[in-house]
Each structure stands twice: as C-alpha cells, then as structure tokens.
Amino acid sequence: ETEALYCIGCGSLIQSDNPDGLGYVPTSALKKQVETKELYCKRCFRLRHYNEVSDVSLTDDDFLKILTQIGDADALIVNVIDIFDFSGSIIPGIQRYVGKNPILMVGNKEDLLPKSLKRTKLKDWIRQSANIVGLRPVDVALVSAGKNHGIATLLSLIEKYREGRDVYVVGVTNVGKSTLINQIIKQQTGISELITTSRFPGTTLDKIEIPLDDEHLLIDTPGIIHQHQMAHFLSGKELNIASPQKEIKPRVYQLNAGQTLFLGGLARFDYISGEKDGIVVYTDNNLMLHRTKLENADTLYAKHVGELLQPPSEETLKKIPELVRFEFKTAQKSDLVFSGLGWITIPTGAVVAGWAPKGVSVTIRRAMI
Numbered sequence: 001e002t003e004a005l006y007c008i009g010c011g012s013l014i015q016s017d018n019p020d021g022l023g024y025v026p027t028s029a030l031k032k033q034v035e036t037k038e039l040y041c042k043r044c045f046r047l048r049h050y051n052e053v054s055d056v057s058l059t060d061d062d063f064l065k066i067l068t069q070i071g072d073a074d075a076l077i078v079n080v081i082d083i084f085d086f087s088g089s090i091i092p093g094i095q096r097y098v099g100k101n102p103i104l105m106v107g108n109k110e111d112l113l114p115k116s117l118k119r120t121k122l123k124d125w126i127r128q129s130a131n132i133v134g135l136r137p138v139d140v141a142l143v144s145a146g147k148n149h150g151i152a153t154l155l156s157l158i159e160k161y162r163e164g165r166d167v168y169v170v171g172v173t174n175v176g177k178s179t180l181i182n183q184i185i186k187q188q189t190g191i192s193e194l195i196t197t198s199r200f201p202g203t204t205l206d207k208i209e210i211p212l213d214d215e216h217l218l219i220d221t222p223g224i225i226h227q228h229q230m231a232h233f234l235s236g237k238e239l240n241i242a243s244p245q246k247e248i249k250p251r252v253y254q255l256n257a258g259q260t261l262f263l264g265g266l267a268r269f270d271y272i273s274g275e276k277d278g279i280v281v282y283t284d285n286n287l288m289l290h291r292t293k294l295e296n297a298d299t300l301y302a303k304h305v306g307e308l309l310q311p312p313s314e315e316t317l318k319k320i321p322e323l324v325r326f327e328f329k330t331a332q333k334s335d336l337v338f339s340g341l342g343w344i345t346i347p348t349g350a351v352v353a354g355w356a357p358k359g360v361s362v363t364i365r366r367a368m369i
C-alpha cells in the first residue's frame with residue numbers, strides 16, 4: 001500500500017520519476033528520508049544543505065499564476081535569456097503580464113561568443129529582437145553566469161533600475177538562471193540562510209528570496225518549459241553536441257550556389273544563389289557539418305538522418321518535428337540564426353534557405369562580425 005508523501009520544505013507531492021519535476025527524490029534516498037522523517041525534495045534538500053538553487057519546471061497553469069503576481073507587484077523584472085536561443089528564451093505571453101514594471105534583459109552564456117564579436121552589437125540585436133516580440137527592456141546586460149563574467153555590473157544595473165523595489169528573476173529552463181542565481185548568492189556577502197518560507201499564493205512552490213537591503217528582496221521564480229526549445233527534443237548527450245559548450249571557433253566553407261550544408265541532422269542551410277564565397281559557421285565546435293549538392297539534399301537527409309547526420313540519433317529522431325524551411329534574400333552581409341544552435345554568416349545579395357525542426361525559429365540579422 002502506498003501513501004502520498006509530501007516534501008516538508010515546499011509541500012510538493014513526492015515523486016521519483018522525473019528528476020527535473022517538482023517533488024523529486026531519487027528512489028535510493030527515499031527510504032532513508034522516510035525513516036528519519038526528513039522528507040525533502042531534491043530542490044529543497046540542496047537549498048537547505050548547500051544554499052544552492054536548482055531549477056524545476058512548472059505547469060503552465062502554475063506559471064501563469066506566478067506571472068500574474070509579478071505583474072501585480074511593483075518591481076523590477078530581470079529576464080534571463082540564452083543568447084544562443086533568443087526565441088526559445090522568450091516566456092510565452094510575458095508581455096501581457098509585465099504591466100508597468102520595467103524589464104532588465106540579461107543575455108547569458110557570453111563566454112561562448114568568439115572574441116571578435118562586438119558585445120554592443122549583440123546587445124543591440126537583443127534589444128531589437130525584444131522589441132519585435134513586444135518587450136521594451138530598460139537595459140540589456142551580457143553575462144556569463146558559468147564563468148562569472150559581468151555579474152558585478154549586472155548587480156549594479158539591478159540596483160540602478162530597481163529604484164528601491166523588489167526584483168523578480170524570470171526565465172525559461174536551460175537559459176542558466178539557476179547558475180546565475182547561485183552566482184548572485186555567492187557575491188551578495190552576508191547571506192547565511194536563504195529565505196524560502198512564503199509561497200507564491202495558489203501554487204505549490206516556495207519563493208527563493210535573497211535579501212537586497214533591509215526591506216527588499218530578489219526573488220527567484222521557477223523556470224518554465226518552452227515547448228519550442230531545441231533543448232527539449234534532444235537527450236542530454238546530444239544537447240552537449242548541438243548547443244555550444246565552449247568558445248566558438250568559426251568554421252569557414254567555400255560554398256557555391258547550389259550547395260547545402262547540414263548541421264548534423266538538426267538543421268540545414270541551402271545556398272540557393274549568390275557569389276562563391278566563404279560562409280562562416282558559428283556552432284558548437286563538435287557539431288558535424290556535412291556538405292552536399294542542393295539537388296541531392298532531400299534524398300541524403302531522408303536516407304541518412306539519424307546515422308550519418310547526427311545528432312539526432314534514430315531514437316531521438318522519433319520525437320523531433322519535421323524540418324521546416326525559411327527562405328531569405330540578403331541586402332547586406334547577414335547572419336542566418338538557428339535558435340539554440342548558432343548562426344551562419346552569409347554575403348550580401350544571396351538567396352538562402354534555413355531549415356530547422358518545426359517550432360524552432362530561423363531568423364536573419366545584420367552580421368555580428
């Protein structure tokens with residue numbers, strides 16, 4: 001006979017199936033915890049013992065409740081995004097909820113950019129992309145939470161824009177929000193214990209609150225799953241190959257019109273017309289690139305995706321939506337951006353097509369380099 005068990009930290013129903021979900025306790029730890037009557041989910045356990053924040057995914061419903069509460073608050077909103085996955089980083093519907101609250105956008109994973117890329121150009125692009133989806137950030141900051149770059153600057157921007165108010169940190173999963181929160185906790189000296197008592201009303205989750213001054217708090221919110229992130233289609237190992245892990249080393253290909261470049265089996269670039277030119281690819285250094293004739297590309301893909309063209313593996317392939325084609329004509333040197341994967345720099349006056357799994361965006365921007 002099984003009895004429903006609840007975490008004594010956050011009240012979530014205990015489960016051992018989904019490590020990223022609410023109330024997770026590994027089966028190996030469950031028995032001992034029940035015996036000692038110290039039943040904490042993984043997230044609360046880490047928080048209690050290591051002062052370490054780990055992210056959990058929420059149902060859309062719970063997340064909407066939290067967004068509503070943030071909209072009703074008088075606060076600065078810090079929206080963390082992955083600079084390699086802008087469209088996959090946008091919280092669906094966030095524009096409706098922010099209300100009059102200012103948004104500070106934080107582009108994370110800056111350490112992956114080649115040194116030659118001008119950071120101000122990227123910030124401008126983030127701002128423009130935000131405007132297109134109806135967000136008007138008061139400022140854009142670039143950080144590397146993982147490498148601890150730009151955190152002090154970010155903290156001073158937060159101090160500047162919060163104007164004595166609370167701060168809510170929001171983001172979809174995988175953008176590195178937990179890594180960032182943990183860096184902030186490290187840098188804010190004098191925090192011996194995180195405050196985790198008060199819940200977001202109407203949801204299961206406690207808030208993680210970091211004191212900023214005597215009265216105000218920086219509040220971490222749970223990450224929401226964005227359905228159209230490349231990350232959600234892939235296994236952990238494949239994700240390490242598909243999404244950039246180390247500073248990107250540009251790869252140059254001399255392409256003729258009528259040639260195609262496959263990015264593993266996850267995306268495809270067709271050089272339809274244009275001068276023979278050096279096409280520069282900015283993706284994970286280990287992502288396999290495969291060149292072929294455009295006229296053979298469909299057949300090659302149909303025959304070899306999942307084997308020659310990996311990732312995805314044949315197993316993962318079953319979960320990935322079909323590739324969708326987007327065509328562009330360039331009026332200047334441009335980057336074709338595959339959200340979550342990277343980008344390809346193409347010359348002016350070219351006609352190209354970018355293909356990515358349905359839901360994953362392919363966009364064009366002025367070349368960053």
Ligand code: GDP
Pocket residue numbers: 054055108109110111112143144145146147171172173174175176177178179180223244245246
């Ligand atoms: P969350 O789901 O938003 O809380 O994201 P995590 O903090 O768990 O990070 C997601 C992934 O991104 C992990 O594999 C991290 O190692 C990685 N990551 C986080 N911050 C950075 C960063 O600044 N640079 C790089 N290269 N990777 C990062």
